[in-house]
Amino acid sequence: ETGVTQTPRHLVMGMTNKKSLKCEQHLGHNAMYWYKQSAKKPLELMFVYSLEERVENNSVPSRFSPECPNSSHLFLHLHTLQPEDSALYLCASSQDRTYSNQPQHFGDGTRLSIL
Amino acid sequence: AQSVAQPEDQVNVAEGNPLTVKCTYSVSGNPYLFWYVQYPNRGLQFLLKYITGDNLVKGSYGFEAEFNKSQTSFHLKKPSALVSDSALYFCAVRDSTGGFKTIFGAGTRLFVKA
Numbered sequence: 001e002t003g004v005t006q007t008p009r010h011l012v013m014g015m016t017n018k019k020s021l022k023c024e025q026h027l028g029h030n031a032m033y034w035y036k037q038s039a040k041k042p043l044e045l046m047f048v049y050s051l052e053e054r055v056e057n058n059s060v061p062s063r064f065s066p067e068c069p070n071s072s073h074l075f076l077h078l079h080t081l082q083p084e085d086s087a088l089y090l091c092a093s094s095q096d097r098t099y100s101n102q103p104q105h106f107g108d109g110t111r112l113s114i115l
Numbered sequence: 116a117q118s119v120a121q122p123e124d125q126v127n128v129a130e131g132n133p134l135t136v137k138c139t140y141s142v143s144g145n146p147y148l149f150w151y152v153q154y155p156n157r158g159l160q161f162l163l164k165y166i167t168g169d170n171l172v173k174g175s176y177g178f179e180a181e182f183n184k185s186q187t188s189f190h191l192k193k194p195s196a197l198v199s200d201s202a203l204y205f206c207a208v209r210d211s212t213g214g215f216k217t218i219f220g221a222g223t224r225l226f227v228k229a
Contacts, residue, residue, distance in 0.1 A: 004158070031215060043159075043205070043219040056215055090158055100209055101147045101166045104217065106158030 003027040006091050006107035013081065014115050021076040021110045023091030030096040032074040033104065034066060037088040049074060050096050078112075086114045117142045119208050121220035128196045129228050136191040136223045138206030145211040148189040150180055153203040153222075162204075165189060176200070196227045 004025045013019050025032065034046040048056035049068040063085075065077040074091055088111050092104040118141045128134045140146055147166055151159040163174025170182045180191045189206060206220040 006158075033215070040221075042221045045216065048215045050215065092158075094215075100211065100215070101164065103149055103151075103161040103164055104159075105161070106151075108156070108158045 004091060004093055004105050004107035006089075006110050008110060009108065010111045010113075012113045012115060013078070015081055015083075017081075018077070018079045020078065021089055021091075021112075023074040023076075023107055025072055025074075025091075025093040025105070027093055027105055029093035029105070030071055031094050032068060032071070033092040033094075034074065034076050035090040035092065037090055037109070043090070046076075081112075081114045083114050086112055088112070117208055117210060117216070117218045119206050119218050119220040121204075121206055121223045123223050124221075125224045125226060127226045127228065130198050131195050134193050134196040134200070134225065134227070136204050136206075136225060138189045138191065138220060139187055140189060140206070140208045141187060142208050142210050143212075147209040147211055148180075148182065149207040149209070149217070150174065150178070150189075150191050151205045151207060151219075153205065155202075159205060162191070196225075198227050198229050201225055201227045 007022045031050045033048050036044040045058050046060045047066040052068045063080050067075040088109045090109045091107045094104045095102040120139045149164045150162040153159045163172050165172045165182045173179045178193050203222045205222050207217050209217045
């Protein structure tokens with residue numbers, strides 16, 4: 001039981017499709033994150049939201065569009081993706097900036113495959 | 116700039132033997148250091164952290180880590196490895212001055228042989 005739930009767990013889509021990844025946390029945290037995990041590469045931070053405000057955007061292509069409607073939910077909208085975007089997308093949450101010594105709690109990820 | 120290095124892609128150890136997974140870091144201020152573990156088809160799970168105080172930190176599943184400021188290292192250890200410890204291990208660092216950015220190492224795959 002991680003407290004962070006991601007759906008769907010697997011997603012296969014064509015390059016012209018539009019889809020969304022969903023993340024939900026039940027831990028009362030104020031910050032939420034999207035990471036990309038590719039084989040044999042370090043974890044790449046994509047976006048950070050704190051109290052529903054985007055505070056970090058790590059030069060992510062515009063074909064990835066995050067949305068944080070409240071502190072418990074985070075979405076990643078996908079549009080016109082490329083084959084190199086195939087990866088495991090991880091959502092995480094944590095306490096806010098004041099408690100930067102607190103660990104992040106991760107969901108089990110969405111395995112995305114682009115055809 | 117912050118950075119984390121895990122010099123070994125894979126560590127092999129026999130069950131019952133002690134294990135060490137190495138991590139070195141670089142950060143401008145005082146570091147907050149973390150270890151996470153990832154099992155197949157799962158997300159990262161928090162194992163332990165160093166904030167301040169005792170250099171030896173104890174965490175979940177019998178793991179511990181030793182903080183060495185002079186060597187800027189935070190090696191993960193366990194006295195007696197289990198086959199079920201086989202997984203991918205990530206070291207991570209965060210700057211104590213605040214901010215949301217945690218830098219993760221590339222990961223070390225631990226293989227424990229029965």
